[in-house]
Amino acid sequence: MPRAIVCLLDSVGIGGAPDAAAYGDVGANTVGHIAEWAAAGKADRPSLRSGPLHVPNMDALGLGAAVKLSTGTLPPNFSDTPLGGRFGVGREISKGKDTPSGHWEIAGVPVPFEWGYFPQTEPSFPPELTAEFIRRAGLPGILGDKHASGTTIIAEQGEEHIRSGKPICYTSIDSVFQIAAHETHFGLERLYEICQIAFELTAPLNVGRVIARPFIGETPESFKRTGNRRDFAIAPPEPTLLDRNAAAGNQVYAVGKISDIYAGSGVTHKIKGTGIPQLFDKTLDAMEMAADRAFIMTNFVDFDSEYGHRRDVPGYAAALELFDRRLPEIIAKMRHDDLLVLTADHGNDPTWPGSDHTREQVPILVFSPALPKGEIGIRSSLADIGESIAAWLGLAPGRHGKSFL
Ligand SMILES: O=P(O)(O)O[C@H]1O[C@H](CO)[C@@H](O)[C@H]1O
Ligand SMILES: [Mn+2]
Ligand SMILES: [Mn+2]
Numbered sequence: 001m002p003r004a005i006v007c008l009l010d011s012v013g014i015g016g017a018p019d020a021a022a023y024g025d026v027g028a029n030t031v032g033h034i035a036e037w038a039a040a041g042k043a044d045r046p047s048l049r050s051g052p053l054h055v056p057n058m059d060a061l062g063l064g065a066a067v068k069l070s071t072g073t074l075p076p077n078f079s080d081t082p083l084g085g086r087f088g089v090g091r092e093i094s095k096g097k098d099t100p101s102g103h104w105e106i107a108g109v110p111v112p113f114e115w116g117y118f119p120q121t122e123p124s125f126p127p128e129l130t131a132e133f134i135r136r137a138g139l140p141g142i143l144g145d146k147h148a149s150g151t152t153i154i155a156e157q158g159e160e161h162i163r164s165g166k167p168i169c170y171t172s173i174d175s176v177f178q179i180a181a182h183e184t185h186f187g188l189e190r191l192y193e194i195c196q197i198a199f200e201l202t203a204p205l206n207v208g209r210v211i212a213r214p215f216i217g218e219t220p221e222s223f224k225r226t227g228n229r230r231d232f233a234i235a236p237p238e239p240t241l242l243d244r245n246a247a248a249g250n251q252v253y254a255v256g257k258i259s260d261i262y263a264g265s266g267v268t269h270k271i272k273g274t275g276i277p278q279l280f281d282k283t284l285d286a287m288e289m290a291a292d293r294a295f296i297m298t299n300f301v302d303f304d305s306e307y308g309h310r311r312d313v314p315g316y317a318a319a320l321e322l323f324d325r326r327l328p329e330i331i332a333k334m335r336h337d338d339l340l341v342l343t344a345d346h347g348n349d350p351t352w353p354g355s356d357h358t359r360e361q362v363p364i365l366v367f368s369p370a371l372p373k374g375e376i377g378i379r380s381s382l383a384d385i386g387e388s389i390a391a392w393l394g395l396a397p398g399r400h401g402k403s404f405l
Contacts, residue, residue: 097358
């Protein structure tokens, strides 16, 4: 009996989005640029990695061929002749180049509405929202109130936060209200509590998520975010693949951030984990436990949060190489009729200006011992991924997308 596993490589885009101009992202290409920089010796970091990007296992499933299909150019140190699997390119139809938009569409539900965004002004949040938040949460005020990179703003304002007890509230070009606060001085539970209040105030504005960003350390040099990040997310507008598989009485394993991203909807087994090695281990554990017709989905967030947003090219390259080294463990554990899909939710080109996501197409690398190799072309919606998995698991077709299997 079939099962399906999705490894979502957060932000591992492959360029070529036809609507990239509307986002100022023409030419952005996360995998392609990392490969070019690495081949030029610009992704070397002593004791971390050096030389051309080396991801032979993903390449064997068609990563290089997918980049070439997406952009017309084969990146250095890749091959355009996959050894197995079915490769293709996913084009997002949802307007947001954010995590929930990508994930929901992959699970068969493109986002039909406009998210609420906060302007790139200071203050960024509407004064009435800030005032109501301060009142309901019983705060002495807030810091930040602007677009920012999360690591930069805690270095800037962390000490003032500890002194004043004011949480650091910031946003980005994503539809988010993020709150950074110190785990012990401010308190983790207190942070979650004020995030819940912020979520109740921002959800009516169509703001996708409030994100708790706890950190530790006592000085700007030693402040460090912890794995206790929590996302308070609005729920998808229609039943996703997760809901559909759970409603059919099957298991749905959500590993890492997945449960938060779908607001827990359709999740039967929530498995926490942080960092690529641990998320790999948890995915392997889920494969061990999963029954027939189970759906397992893991979000590998580090590509995005640790390297893409931080514009860290060597770090991103090393993370891709680490993922690639461990990929054979998943393949070795697959049963004959297991289906594996590697894909991404958007781009985050670490060579691009700024610190935000980039509008890109994404790889769709599909593998099963039961499937002959082939090409699935450029898919007009990421919902085709969800529909293909639904077909594989024997679920009735959904409202969006077409199966490529
Ligand atoms: O800079 P940090 O805090 O990592 O924020 C990033 O993470 C958030 C969620 O993906 C986005 O808003 C993005 O800007
Ligand atoms: Mn993402
Ligand atoms: Mn991100």
